[in-house]
Amino acid sequence: MHEREGRAEERFRSSGNEVSKIDNLSYLITLAEQSSTNTASSIKEDASQPNGPVI
Known part of the structure; x- marks a missing residue:
């Protein structure tokens, strides 16, 4: 019985x-x-800037 309980717990x-x-x-x-x-x-935000992306 203990062996079965041990396996279930594992x-x-x-x-x-x-x-x-x-x-x-x-x-x-x-x-x-x-x-x-x-x-x-x-x-997307950078691409929408009037001067292009800020690098």
Whole structure:
């Protein structure tokens, strides 16, 4: 009985680790998307300036 409980607990712990990894990856993807959006917005703003982009 204890062996079965130990295996179940190990699977539960392993699942928790996998969920944590997925959460971290999701966070990193969100940061990358925000950065990309901000960069695109800045490029559009620069391109719309009367004297062209500011370098």
